[in-house]
Amino acid sequence: MRKFLLTLLGGIVICAACGGTYNRKSASLAEQASDVRDTLPSAAQPARAFSTEAPAARPNATAVAGDTVTICVVGDIMMGTTYPRVQLPPDEGRELFRDCGDLLRRADVACGNLEGAMTDGGKSTKRGGTHSYSFRMPTCFAPRLSEAGFDFLGLANNHANDFGPDGIRSTERCLTEQGIGFAGIKGHEESVVKEIGGIKYGFCAFGHNRYTLRHQETGEVRRIISDLRERCDILIVSFHGGGEGGGFCHLPDGRETFLGEDRGSLREFARISIDSGADLVYGHGPHVVRAVEVYKERFIAYSLGNFCTPYGISVSGINGYAPAIEVKLGRDGRFLGGKIHSFVQQHGEGPHWDETCAPAREIKSLTEADIQGRSFFIDNDGTIRNATE
Ligand SMILES: [Zn+2]
Numbered sequence: 009m010r011k012f013l014l015t016l017l018g019g020i021v022i023c024a025a026c027g028g029t030y031n032r033k034s035a036s037l038a039e040q041a042s043d044v045r046d047t048l049p050s051a052a053q054p055a056r057a058f059s060t061e062a063p064a065a066r067p068n069a070t071a072v073a074g075d076t077v078t079i080c081v082v083g084d085i086m087m088g089t090t091y092p093r094v095q096l097p098p099d100e101g102r103e104l105f106r107d108c109g110d111l112l113r114r115a116d117v118a119c120g121n122l123e124g125a126m127t128d129g130g131k132s133t134k135r136g137g138t139h140s141y142s143f144r145m146p147t148c149f150a151p152r153l154s155e156a157g158f159d160f161l162g163l164a165n166n167h168a169n170d171f172g173p174d175g176i177r178s179t180e181r182c183l184t185e186q187g188i189g190f191a192g193i194k195g196h197e198e199s200v201v202k203e204i205g206g207i208k209y210g211f212c213a214f215g216h217n218r219y220t221l222r223h224q225e226t227g228e229v230r231r232i233i234s235d236l237r238e239r240c241d242i243l244i245v246s247f248h249g250g251g252e253g254g255g256f257c258h259l260p261d262g263r264e265t266f267l268g269e270d271r272g273s274l275r276e277f278a279r280i281s282i283d284s285g286a287d288l289v290y291g292h293g294p295h296v297v298r299a300v301e302v303y304k305e306r307f308i309a310y311s312l313g314n315f316c317t318p319y320g321i322s323v324s325g326i327n328g329y330a331p332a333i334e335v336k337l338g339r340d341g342r343f344l345g346g347k348i349h350s351f352v353q354q355h356g357e358g359p360h361w362d363e364t365c366a367p368a369r370e371i372k373s374l375t376e377a378d379i380q381g382r383s384f385f386i387d388n389d390g391t392i393r394n395a396t397e
Contacts, residue, residue: 080115083312095319104358105156112157125175162246164192164215210240237285287341348390
């Protein structure tokens with residue numbers, strides 16, 4: 009959402025008062041799920057002292073030169089479920105995005121991954137059991153997503169089909185009603201374009217399940233992105249992939265498997281995406297964060313972890329790291345700088361601002377371990393700077 013623009017000057021964030029009130033961006037838009045080892049929440053989490061202070065305000069984007077855009081990307085969102093039992097936050101989730109809403113709304117565009125079906129009925133398509141969960145968000149929670157500031161949500165993940173084709177249709181209907189663009193289901197729209205602030209943003213999403221557009225099918229990836237490239241100014245790609253849990257923080261070379269499934273060759277996929285025309289690639293699926301990279305002046309986040317998963321998905325320890333990465337791009341899609349904003353989840357609540365910047369430091373450490381020949385730096389507070397600055 010265009011609200012405020014991140015201005016990085018010599019690596020220093022310039023803060024200024026931001027005018028205006030919340031104003032939704034006007035937009036002209038219009039298998040069986042694989043088993044997943046999303047662990048149930050562990051017992052009560054120890055209370056942690058988090059600052060609720062919002063990240064520093066920045067100058068109004070409309071007041072400065074419009075040659076850059078700011079995009080905020082986050083990971084998995086599953087606001088609560090009514091299956092197999094009701095586990096929902098109070099007040100229809102109105103507090104879930106309290107600490108991060110300003111950040112999401114002030115970006116020109118905010119994107120995430122909707123990890124579950126949004127429907128009020130239906131029958132689970134999963135078998136149940138130790139590694140098989142179904143997530144069903146009530147449709148009355150849909151406005152929380154637009155109120156939070158989301159513009160695009162990926163549906164290519166291992167929970168979109170938890171309530172079958174009817175569940176997917178319901179999810180898509182809910183998002184359409186909220187003016188949120190989506191993509192990722194095979195046989196549905198392959199990509200979406202929204203014009204925001206005079207710029208056409210293209211979005212597509214890939215997963216590893218048979219009912220999704222798949223990142224393993226590189227010919228299709230090239231075709232979909234190349235087609236979308238012709239129709240937009242800034243092209244954003246979402247992907248769900250990789251092994252899951254604390255043993256999968258590091259980004260491997262080559263293909264990953266998990267629970268016997270092909271979970272993708274994600275370095276290759278991200279680079280193919282950029283070679284085909286993507287400007288920004290963001291990933292999720294491991295439930296933990298992973299490295300970030302700049303490839304051919306385009307930004308990649310390999311896993312953003314869980315962002316808003318108060319129930320049904322473990323948020324203990326590093327599973328609770330919920331970064332929101334704010335990326336500044338040139339109008340030509342080049343990466344100019346960014347900031348990893350650190351939020352942490354506690355069971356039953358949404359992401360809370362983490363003044364210790366633990367998620368940012370984790371991404372910095374993983375990046376330094378897993379990405380060779382970097383052209384950028386990450387500071388301990390999460391600021392991402394091109395090495396040439
Ligand atoms: Zn998943």
